[in-house]
Amino acid sequence: MASTGKAVRPRVAVAKFASCDGCQLTLLDLEDKLLEIVTRFDIVEFPEATSRHSPGPYDVVFVEGSISAPEHLDQIKALRKQARVLVTIGACATAGGIQAMRNWADHDAYRAAIYEHPEWVESLAMATAVSDHVKVDAELRGCPIDGGQLLELLTSVLVGRRPQIREEVVCRECKRKGIVCIVVASGEACMGPVTSSGCNALCPTYGRGCYGCFGPRIGANAKSWSAGLMRSGRPPEEVWRLFAGFTGYAEPFRSVLTELGKAKG
Amino acid sequence: MITNPVPSPAAVARQWFLAHSDLDDLIQALRKAGRIVIGPTVRDGAIVNDEIQSAADLPAGVRDEQTAGRYRLAERSDERVFGYTVGPTPWKRFTFPPILPIATAHVSGSFGFEQPKIVAPQLAFLGVRACEIAALGMQDRVFLGSPFTDEDFRARRKAALIVAVQCTTCSSTCFCSSMGTGPEVRSGYDILLTEIDEGFVVQAGSPAGAAIVAHLPTRRPTHAETGAAVDVVEAVRTQIGEPLPIAGIDQRLKRQLDNPRWSVVAERCVECGNCTMSCPTCFCTSVTERSDMEGRTSVTERQWDSCFDVNFARVAGGDFRARPRDRYRQWLTHKFSTWMDQFGSFGCVGCGRCITWCPVQIDVREELQAIAPVIQPIERPVAVEPVAASPGRYSLARLASVKEETEDTTTLSLTDLDPAFLGGRPGQFVMVALPAFPAVPISISRFRSNGIDLTIRAVGPTSTALVNLHPGAKVGVRGPLGTFWPIEDAYGRHAVVVAGGVGLSPLHGLVEALVANRDRFESVSLYYGSRTPEDQLFRDDLVAWSAGKSIDVAVTVDRAGPEWKGRVGVVTTLFDMMSCDCSRITAFVVGPERMMQASVQSLISKGVPPERINVSMERHMECGIGLCGHCQTGPYFVCKDGPVFRLSELGDLYVREGI
Ligand SMILES: Cc1cc2nc3c(=O)[nH]c(=O)nc-3n(C[C@H](O)[C@H](O)[C@H](O)COP(=O)(O)OP(=O)(O)OC[C@H]3O[C@@H](n4cnc5c(N)ncnc54)[C@H](O)[C@@H]3O)c2cc1C
Ligand code: SF4
Ligand code: SF4
Ligand code: SF4
Ligand code: SF4
Ligand code: SF4
Ligand code: FES
Numbered sequence: 053m054a055s056t057g058k059a060v061r062p063r064v065a066v067a068k069f070a071s072c073d074g075c076q077l078t079l080l081d082l083e084d085k086l087l088e089i090v091t092r093f094d095i096v097e098f099p100e101a102t103s104r105h106s107p108g109p110y111d112v113v114f115v116e117g118s119i120s121a122p123e124h125l126d127q128i129k130a131l132r133k134q135a136r137v138l139v140t141i142g143a144c145a146t147a148g149g150i151q152a153m154r155n156w157a158d159h160d161a162y163r164a165a166i167y168e169h170p171e172w173v174e175s176l177a178m179a180t181a182v183s184d185h186v187k188v189d190a191e192l193r194g195c196p197i198d199g200g201q202l203l204e205l206l207t208s209v210l211v212g213r214r215p216q217i218r219e220e221v222v223c224r225e226c227k228r229k230g231i232v233c234i235v236v237a238s239g240e241a242c243m244g245p246v247t248s249s250g251c252n253a254l255c256p257t258y259g260r261g262c263y264g265c266f267g268p269r270i271g272a273n274a275k276s277w278s279a280g281l282m283r284s285g286r287p288p289e290e291v292w293r294l295f296a297g298f299t300g301y302a303e304p305f306r307s308v309l310t311e312l313g314k315a316k317g
Numbered sequence: 318m319i320t321n322p323v324p325s326p327a328a329v330a331r332q333w334f335l336a337h338s339d340l341d342d343l344i345q346a347l348r349k350a351g352r353i354v355i356g357p358t359v360r361d362g363a364i365v366n367d368e369i370q371s372a373a374d375l376p377a378g379v380r381d382e383q384t385a386g387r388y389r390l391a392e393r394s395d396e397r398v399f400g401y402t403v404g405p406t407p408w409k410r411f412t413f414p415p416i417l418p419i420a421t422a423h424v425s426g427s428f429g430f431e432q433p434k435i436v437a438p439q440l441a442f443l444g445v446r447a448c449e450i451a452a453l454g455m456q457d458r459v460f461l462g463s464p465f466t467d468e469d470f471r472a473r474r475k476a477a478l479i480v481a482v483q484c485t486t487c488s489s490t491c492f493c494s495s496m497g498t499g500p501e502v503r504s505g506y507d508i509l510l511t512e513i514d515e516g517f518v519v520q521a522g523s524p525a526g527a528a529i530v531a532h533l534p535t536r537r538p539t540h541a542e543t544g545a546a547v548d549v550v551e552a553v554r555t556q557i558g559e560p561l562p563i564a565g566i567d568q569r570l571k572r573q574l575d576n577p578r579w580s581v582v583a584e585r586c587v588e589c590g591n592c593t594m595s596c597p598t599c600f601c602t603s604v605t606e607r608s609d610m611e612g613r614t615s616v617t618e619r620q621w622d623s624c625f626d627v628n629f630a631r632v633a634g635g636d637f638r639a640r641p642r643d644r645y646r647q648w649l650t651h652k653f654s655t656w657m658d659q660f661g662s663f664g665c666v667g668c669g670r671c672i673t674w675c676p677v678q679i680d681v682r683e684e685l686q687a688i689a690p691v692i693q694p695i696e697r698p699v700a701v702e703p704v705a706a707s708p709g710r711y712s713l714a715r716l717a718s719v720k721e722e723t724e725d726t727t728t729l730s731l732t733d734l735d736p737a738f739l740g741g742r743p744g745q746f747v748m749v750a751l752p753a754f755p756a757v758p759i760s761i762s763r764f765r766s767n768g769i770d771l772t773i774r775a776v777g778p779t780s781t782a783l784v785n786l787h788p789g790a791k792v793g794v795r796g797p798l799g800t801f802w803p804i805e806d807a808y809g810r811h812a813v814v815v816a817g818g819v820g821l822s823p824l825h826g827l828v829e830a831l832v833a834n835r836d837r838f839e840s841v842s843l844y845y846g847s848r849t850p851e852d853q854l855f856r857d858d859l860v861a862w863s864a865g866k867s868i869d870v871a872v873t874v875d876r877a878g879p880e881w882k883g884r885v886g887v888v889t890t891l892f893d894m895m896s897c898d899c900s901r902i903t904a905f906v907v908g909p910e911r912m913m914q915a916s917v918q919s920l921i922s923k924g925v926p927p928e929r930i931n932v933s934m935e936r937h938m939e940c941g942i943g944l945c946g947h948c949q950t951g952p953y954f955v956c957k958d959g960p961v962f963r964l965s966e967l968g969d970l971y972v973r974e975g976i
Pocket of ligand 2 (some may be wrong): 222223224226227231232233234235236242243244245253256261262589591676
């Protein structure tokens with residue numbers, strides 16, 4: 053329980069690597085709670101909202117983005133030393149994100165296709181999750197992350213309890229909401245059975261298949277699900293695209309993609 | 318505890334008729350009585366149960382098609398309103414909400430926990446089927462049947478009026494008749510509707526139901542109408558088909574906790590838990606705390622959870638059901654076995670939701686049949702009366718010739734035998750004795766017109782003494798003993814013989830019989846593995862069988878010199894060559910214990926039914942006729958109940974250690 057007597061506010065920093073800033077914006081989107089958050093926390097480093105920089109150590113560091121450029125390697129290690137609790141936020145930081153698509157491709161060709169002057173762009177051949185480089189204390193998944201989960205994480209820091217963030221399968225939330233399963237009733241593709249919950253089954257709620265943006269759930273049987281998707285008549289290329297989305301570089305999606313890669317040549 | 322009301326015979330006899338066009342009057346009467354009506358309505362490609370305002374919301378002229386992992390709507394040729402079966406919404410959604418705040422706590426000035434006031438809306442459930450009434454009854458026992466009750470459930474259950482509907486059609490996934498819950502609604506309703514061409518035959522099962530019916534523009538039904546109402550339900554029972562052999566499955570499952578099939582199904586199961594979420598009886602939940610940022614006020618929320626969740630059985634020290642197969646086993650054994658111990662009934666009503674809504678098409682009925690089939694009492698053609706059937710008595714035979722098969726294995730051809738031996742069948746064995754040596758069991762490897770062959774590996778004193786005999790020598794024999802290969806089980810099917818090492822000896826006579834009757838079988842294949850090329854038995858026969866082309870012969874060795882051009886690897890590696898529909902295989906397997914287990918496991922995973930897998934068990938035998946007790950394995954005396962068994966007879970005795 054936080055004591056109101058002590059006015060020491062936890063120091064929070066937000067750091068950014070290769071990402072779109074969408075996840076940081078989730079914090080700003082918590083409009084009605086924002087005032088309470090800034091009174092209870094000392095937010096010292098937040099590229100989206102302030103240009104104020106202040107040195108560590110920090111109580112909590114939120115890290116957004118994947119490790120994609122050579123200078124990121126040292127930066128993330130330095131940051132870890134300054135952080136009591138390091139939390140990665142979003143698909144990029146937790147799984148490599150959409151940038152990790154290039155991990156299967158010819159990196160130079162990819163770069164040449166995207167940038168007018170590829171020679172000006174310095175990047176690593178692989179985009180990887182922060183946890184591949186330093187110890188991570190907690191993860192908030194999603195692309196972007198869920199505001200409710202972010203609030204719960206901040207709350208748990210203040211209260212001193214384990215964050216009440218259930219790591220379930222998306223199907224569980226989908227079923228609790230009473231959504232008609234689109235796989236069974238319409239033959240749509242959905243990544244729900246292998247994806248971690250947190251979005252409250254956002255996509256199936258709107259009649260779309262889950263894209264897997266929260267990444268593989270613990271124990272995901274990706275192998276059986278990719279076989280299931282193919283059994284329903286989908287060619288390997290399509291199943292590849294489903295798994296390669298936001299979090300394809302995280303296991304066990306990665307293994308399935310490697311297998312599918314062999315299948316489609 | 319609430320019990321499903323059982324209507325009196327007089328009430329059942331009292332029937333009304335309500336025209337299709339007047340069905341809306343029923344809905345409005347329920348609404349006027351202050352109830353929210355929850356009933357079937359089409360949403361997102363399915364018939365769900367949701368709030369309805371009028372009869373216009375009902376799925377008139379719509380039907381559903383359900384198979385494992387698939388649900389589709391289609392048009393009916395008529396305008397029936399209830400011409401479908403159970404959809405994705407179990408009624409527990411309204412008696413046992415998926416998310417429910419169960420406590421609040423606060424720390425400001427005072428400190429305390431409070432329970433929210435129970436608010437149970439007055440509901441009417443329209444279109445409840447027989448299986449679903451049974452499911453409500455099962456949850457009654459779970460939540461209200463012990464001293465610790467769920468008062469929220471009690472309030473919601475009490476506040477719901479049940480308008481049941483007789484099923485007039487079924488889906489391929491329905492198996493209520495197997496579980497004894499349907500298709501006929503017999504009790505547990507306030508109002509019961511049976512839809513016939515012109516409208517509904519209506520019955521009231523409680524005073525509350527009768528009070529509503531009294532407001533409706535009904536008339537007395539004709540005899541034709543009441544007769545039609547009885548017939549439709551009977552027709553559904555016929556449409557569902559033969560019930561499954563469910564009786565005793567709770568006990569049978571308990572004996573199958575190590576069945577390899579658990580791993581097979583767990584490889585396929587994606588552990589989405591959709592079966593448990595859709596199941597109308599599953600009751601598991603977890604709680605989550607929500608609080609303000611200071612933790613001064615917090616709410617405890619209970620939500621539906623599932624034993625398929627990876628964290629469901631976790632404690633600080635680890636996870637009690639760490640492997641997917643443990644979790645699949647928990648689900649299936651809870652529904653069909655341990656629920657019986659806990660609540661005195663099965664935990665399944667046979668609604669088939671877990672089958673339809675499983676995204677990888679797992680069908681509990683198939684899993685139950687495969688994991689815990691009814692063990693048919695062994696019925697086999699009667700074997701010939703054995704000769705000298707008492708311990709210590711032997712009939713004499715003369716050794717006609719000797720043929721060395723391998724360095725340590727020799728075939729002895731016996732002749733001048735009691736003719737009864739010639740009536741034996743492949744798979745049977747004899748007890749062979751030499752003076753001063755303990756008798757040993759040896760399979761008959763061939764039946765000749767004037768005698769039998771024994772193929773013996775010298776592994777110890779008796780076997781060595783036997784292989785060292787010269788033609789003309791006398792031996793004592795007792796037999797033929799035990800069960801034999803049920804060759805008839807392979808008629809019209811693919812006969813597959815799997816042999817390892819000297820295991821080909823008890824199979825040799827079988828292969829000869831298969832070749833002799835080749836056109837009775839769809840195909841015949843022999844898969845044979847030995848340690849080295851030099852260890853192969855019956856080499857001349859192998860060559861002749863391959864050359865004859867009427868059967869497929871595939872051989873492999875564990876290791877070989879450079880001159881070996883064939884396959885290297887264990888015998889199961891040959892199974893990739895099986896190209897037929899494996900459910901139509903009848904297999905015969907003998908070899909070293911480890912090889913047999915691996916082969917059997919692989920055959921099962923390919924879909925060969927366990928009752929079509931025959932194995933011969935080797936056990937220590939002294940008498941060979943069920944008197945000395947040496948060979949006992951579980952309930953069986955291997956010498957007289959075996960040595961040939963169908964795998965389905967053995968169940969998990971087969972793979973369990975130390976039996
Ligand atoms: C139904 C059946 C059919 C068999 N068919 C054949 C066959 O066709 N060809 C063949 O070579 N062998 C066969 N055997 C195995 C054979 O019975 C043993 O190898 C033999 O008994 C060894 O006896 P021994 O005195 O030569 O060796 P021992 O030195 O006594 O024993 C050597 C090994 O054989 C086992 N053994 C010993 N006595 C018995 C016994 N009474 N029953 C079972 N195992 C025993 C021992 O445990 C030990 O592992 C069969 C066994 C059974 C149960
Ligand atoms: S729609 Fe997707 S998330 Fe929902 S139950 Fe079906 S598979 Fe699971
Ligand atoms: S059996 Fe089917 S529905 Fe149940 S958890 Fe496994 S995959 Fe999901
Ligand atoms: S186990 Fe399956 S068939 Fe049985 S009641 Fe549950 S959902 Fe229905
Ligand atoms: S099958 Fe699983 S989820 Fe259903 S009641 Fe049993 S333990 Fe709970
Ligand atoms: S299981 Fe039986 S009672 Fe239930 S919907 Fe099917 S036929 Fe009707
Ligand atoms: S060998 Fe004696 S009882 Fe079976």
